[in-house]
Amino acid sequence: MIGIGIADASGLIGYAVQRVIKHAGTWQLTSTILLLGVLSNIVGSVGYIVLVPLACRAYLAAGRSPLAGLATAFAGVAGGTHATFFITTYDIVIAGISTSALNLIHPKLSVSPLANYYFLSASVLLLVAVGTLVSIKIVEPRLSLSEQVNADNIAVKPSKENDRALKAAASLFVASIGLILFATLSESGWFSPCRSSTISKKRSH
Incomplete structure (x- = not known):
């Protein structure tokens, strides 16, 4: 957290985000934020602490409302709980609990941690697709004009330095x-x- 604070105060995060999204369109930025939010569950609750403020900064740099970025990132982190392309400790715990329940009927059978892999992987794609559509078509148009931000006021001018x-x-x-x-x-x-x-x-x- 200290490192992130220093990077933000020095302008590193803002400038890096600004350069990354320079050529990114509306759909690409929103879907990327949602995807990172959904996948952030592999590192616990860090998504709430790190990704949400970074999403606000990214939307600011893109000239879009930071409230939309906040809502998008929060929806990705909260709505994508345990949906991931990777095997996590959650899958192992659930497999152990399921195996214990299964052994009450069939003592020699077990449940693999990969049992839910295809469902969870498909859930990532579904959540990102639906979340992107809702964010762009429903959430952002409802923001008042006073909440819109002029990117020129917060953007750092590109320079060789x-x-x-x-x-x-x-x-x-x-x-x-x-x-x-x-x-x-x-x-x-x-x-x-x-x-x-x-x-x-x-x-x-």
């Missing part, structure tokens, strides 16, 4: 991810299970 800073921040982010992956997946990495077992063996000797 800002673009260079954005590229530097993106490069550092990618490098950080690479460092974490190396530390986790490499046998000589700091967080590697192999390294931990080697240290334990040395201590035992």
